[in-house]
Amino acid sequence: MDITQERTADRDLPFDVFAKACPSRGTLEHITGRWGALTLGALHEGSLRFNELRRRVDGVSEKMLSQTLHALERDGLVHREAQPTNPPRVDYELTPLGHELATRLLGLIHFLEGRMDDVLDARQRYDETRGAL
Secondary structure (H helix, E strand, C coil): CCHHHHHHCCCCCCCCCCCCCCCHHHHHHHHHCHHHHHHHHHHCCCCEEHHHHHHHCCCCCHHHHHHHHHHHHHCCCEEEEEECCCCCEEEEEECHHHHHHHHHHHHHHHHHHHCHHHHHHHHHHHHHHHHHC
């Protein structure tokens, strides 16, 4: 029995993100963190080189993008391909699993973008109410 089976043997579901020891929790953190979500969304548009990706994900540092890409690659969501050229060329693209996930994530992103007026109105009401106390 492997470690994942040992951790999930007591539950009806093979994985439970709400359980502290479940490996799905780490992947969820990689996906839903600020840089993971934006990186997956950017790569949904197609293969990008590191600096192209960094420009697309405005505000991400080189270090954070590198860490994010490593985590997403390890989770099987991003494929890294190094070309044997001089200088070396490295391209990043979504795997089939990453593409499926990014499609779902973009649904959430588009929903949020489309409802930002409602969010901003709610923030204003909240701030006015809190300021009146």
